[in-house]
Amino acid sequence: MKIEPLTCAIGAELTDVNLGDAVRDDGLFQEIYAALLKHKVLFLRDQDLDKLSRRDHMAFAMRLGELETHPMAPSHPDAPGLVQIYKTPDNPPDRYENAWHCDGTWRETPALGCVLRCIECPPVGGDTMWANMVLAYEMLPAHVKQEIDGLIASHSFNASFAAAMPQDKRLAMKAQYPDAEHPVVRTHPETGEKVLFVNAFTTHLVNYHNASRVRFGQDFNQAGSDLLQYLIRQAYNPEFQVRWRWKPNSVAIWDNRATQHYAVMDYAPCHRKMERAAIIGDKPF
Ligand SMILES: O=C(O)CCC(=O)C(=O)O
Numbered sequence: 001m002k003i004e005p006l007t008c009a010i011g012a013e014l015t016d017v018n019l020g021d022a023v024r025d026d027g028l029f030q031e032i033y034a035a036l037l038k039h040k041v042l043f044l045r046d047q048d049l050d051k052l053s054r055r056d057h058m059a060f061a062m063r064l065g066e067l068e069t070h071p072m073a074p075s076h077p078d079a080p081g082l083v084q085i086y087k088t089p090d091n092p093p094d095r096y097e098n099a100w101h102c103d104g105t106w107r108e109t110p111a112l113g114c115v116l117r118c119i120e121c122p123p124v125g126g127d128t129m130w131a132n133m134v135l136a137y138e139m140l141p142a143h144v145k146q147e148i149d150g151l152i153a154s155h156s157f158n159a160s161f162a163a164a165m166p167q168d169k170r171l172a173m174k175a176q177y178p179d180a181e182h183p184v185v186r187t188h189p190e191t192g193e194k195v196l197f198v199n200a201f202t203t204h205l206v207n208y209h210n211a212s213r214v215r216f217g218q219d220f221n222q223a224g225s226d227l228l229q230y231l232i233r234q235a236y237n238p239e240f241q242v243r244w245r246w247k248p249n250s251v252a253i254w255d256n257r258a259t260q261h262y263a264v265m266d267y268a269p270c271h272r273k274m275e276r277a278a279i280i281g282d283k284p285f
């Protein structure tokens with residue numbers, strides 16, 4: 001297996017390897033996992049269904065942990081647990097993955113990561129981008145790092161994906177997934193790296209207003225929301241990003257604990273079919 005970095009910031013392509021082999025080969029799996037922790041998102045081409053079956057797609061993901069179910073997206077009929085993200089003329093490209101986000105921060109335990117395969121894609125367009133949120137944290141000015149140390153933020157499903165849902169559905173979702181609170185800076189459980197952990201699902205800073213300091217005499221609510229917006233914007237910096245051009249049978253594996261991503265919706269009225277196994281993560285600290 002060869003590992004070729006795609007940018008200075010994030011992402012590497014794995015070549016000369018079939019992901020299916022890593023289901024049964026521990027050494028290969030460990031090598032891929034080490035590359036994932038280092039590069040944060042890995043890409044592979046030509047992982048056809050006859051080489052990497054749907055069952056093996058799920059089995060590879062299950063080496064990382066238990067599979068997550070999705071409240072809205074349907075599962076594949078032959079592979080329950082594999083979520084279909086199919087954008088077709090009957091299910092036209094909508095506007096819910098084209099926001100910089102970290103998967104499932106509206107849950108108590110956001111996803112550890114995902115394994116996403118492209119089944120069908122438009123001739124051009126429909127790329128996905130990822131951002132390195134460890135680097136985004138590192139590059140913050142020292143006084144901002146100090147200011148956000150110990151801050152907690154609230155995250156809501158309704159803040160992003162559900163904004164366009166009918167109210168009764170939205171309320172049902174809220175009952176099932178009450179808002180979750182997570183540290184603004186989380187520690188990666190395996191690498192120990194600090195990660196800037198706010199995104200499109202983050203609604204407000206929970207304990208900023210209680211800070212016992214006056215900040216330029218400003219209203220704390222406004223200052224807190226300015227600070228949150230500034231932190232959320234860090235993922236938008238191209239210096240922290242990689243952009244991946246899909247082909248059928250390309251696969252991306254991302255560490256959701258250290259990244260955000262954005263699926264570019266620029267391909268209507270073309271089709272795009274993706275299949276995704278998400279892995280349950282732990283509670284951020
Ligand atoms: O379709 C994609 O490229 C990614 C969509 C997404 O946000 C996800 O699978 O979590």
Ligand SMILES: [Fe+2]
Pocket residue numbers: 097101102103261
């Ligand atoms: Fe996502």
